[in-house]
Amino acid sequence: MKTIRDPVMEALQTVMDPEIPDVSIVELGMVNRVTMNEGHVRVELTPTFVGCPALDMIAQNVKDRLIQEERVNRVEVAFVMSPPWTSDRITPEGREKLKNFGIAPPSEDRVSDCPYCGAKEGEVVNLFGPTACRSVFYCRNCRQPFEGMKTV
Amino acid sequence: MMQTAEQIVQEPRLRHALTELLYQLADDELCLGHRDSEWLGLAPDIEGDVAFSSIAQDEVGHAVFYLERLHELGEAKPDQLAFFRGPGERRNAILLEQPNGDWARTIVRHFLYDIFDDIRMEALLQSSFHSLAQGVVKIRREEHYHLLHHKMWFTRLAQAGGEARQRMEQAVSEVWMEVGGLFSLGEVEEEMLHYGLIACGSEGLAQRWAERMRPLFDEAGLNWPGMPVKPKRDGRKGEHTKDLERLIQTMSEVVGSDPDAQW
Secondary structure (H helix, E strand, C coil): CCCCCCHHHHHHCCCEECCEEEEECCCCCCEEEEEEECCEEEEEECCCCCCCCCHHHHHHHHHHHHCCCCCCCEEEEEECCCCCCCHHHCCHHHHHHHHHHCEECCCCCCCCCCCCCCCCCEEEEECCCCCCCEEEEEECCCCEEEEEECCC | CCECHHHHCCCHHHHHHHHHHHHHHHHHHHHHHHHHHCCCCCCCCHHHHHHHHHHHHHHHHHHHHHHHHHHHCCCCCHHHHHHHCCHHHCCCCHHHHCCCCCHHHHHHHHHHHHHHHHHHHHCCCCCCEHHHHHHHHHHHHHHHHHHHHHHHHHHHHHHCCHHHHHHHHHHHHHHHHHHHHHHCCHHHHHHHHHCCCCCCCHHHHHHHHHHHHHHHHHHHCCCCCCCCCCCCCCHHHCCCCHHHHHHHHHHCHHHHHCCCCCC
């Protein structure tokens, strides 16, 4: 339970990953630090993958969203590498939403559980997938190909 | 001592050594990323096709990271550096500007480079240039997947026998002519080491690479051709082939048609 309302964090919670529109950048663990100084908000984001082509769009969406907040008159977005983004930064809510979207959350095992039937009978089809952060698997139980977030 | 870009620009010799190192990193990744992208639609299977596109995106993204650090040090903007520098200003190893060749040659070159890149990044983890050290931690986690992928192909093709094995042997002998060029740190190696920008010199990089590579040749059942020799030309000193001219021309063809366009 949140006891202190933080309007900036609540606003960031509505900025979604352009490639996974059910999951916010907060839930993905991309928000590293937020500081506010007399109406100037600085947001430090940590990229999931260094070459992710959605980064510019995410930065713009953060700016567009936060400038609508009362008492905010300037927004600065910086990408930082430290601490590095790792897949265990994804929040429990984020993991659940990924699964509902049809993408298996990252797993300690080589193959994630199937997001459709939950079976642990997946095999790797391709370590690489439609975006830098995903791999492609196949579930031998429900015979469904599925995507999973890479464990990094 | 860890240093920031603002501190480094005050010391010309240090700045020069660091920019040389960053150009080597950026240009290696940019050349290979471009070559990877040339497999789009042509790889032997759809998985290989998707993989090379994704790997290309990673490599070019890593090049952008290094080019951004150069921009912080007062060099031109990343796009300008990527598209509009002449061959003489580029610091990639010659091996990486060469065309892909067949699938076997593509895999051999990539795997040999990936192992080298991992060893070089390991030597950068304690770099005195703070933001480089931080970025390398992140980039290494991504490159882990490239290593897994290329090790699988390297071993599979070599163990398959027949034509695959023949082509792998041919590829190794071709790639071996230039692979020694990876280890060069160019004209200011001493300064790079003196300022703690990188923890290991060219000899050490070559030794570490051979120690890791040799058992992988054994595992794949390939003969180890012996320590690579230094090639005649050194890409780290701006010495390149016509292949790089053609690569730059292809890569910058669209942006060059209207350099002021907003994309």
